[in-house]
Amino acid sequence: AQSVTQLGSHVSVSEGALVLLRCNYSSSVPPYLFWYVQYPNQGLQLLLKYTSAATLVKGINGFEAEFKKSETSFHLTKPSAHMSDAAEYFCAVSAPQGAQKLVFGQGTRLTINP
């Protein structure tokens, strides 16, 4: 079975500062990993994904994440935060084979301070 844990339900950074949202996974098989963003009163948008290719994954809006098998982590980063980045971020995991369901972490609310 797969699961993810997002460390920190709420992260606050200043505009222009580094954004770091933490995600650790648990999986009995090499996982597929995803980061989604949800803006207020909107649906889910895929930021980036890891599907066993390059371990450093670049996504939309300047975000990137690195798959570290030794640390079972898939942390999301952005070098310089923008006010428009304020949203809820979800890390999710699925198995490449078999049951294809996507399992979500608890979510991290990102606040950007001017």
Next chain:
Amino acid sequence: SAVISQKPSRDICQRGTSLTIQCQVDSQVTMMFWYRQQPGQSLTLIATANQGSEATYESGFVIDKFPISRPNLTFSTLTVSNMSPEDSSIYLCSVAPDRNYGYTFGSGTRLTVV
């Protein structure tokens, strides 16, 4: 990636009644997934719907409460039955025609039970 049309986008319902949510996909997909997002919470998988077979429900969700239909490869419905205020949530459908490209989500149905 696939495009999902989900409706209704929102509804306010009386307790004890039922609501059926529809999801239409612009391409054929084997599996469709139904999620619930309670206020301020993450997404929880309700069930996986395969065309031509009964849906597979996750722990804590039962068919009598959340019956699902999957009449063809592009359409599915989720019914929330005998509603109570605790059912007030956002309900989302999702597909993954090719997980290498991630999972696509409908825009969600915001349900309020009064």
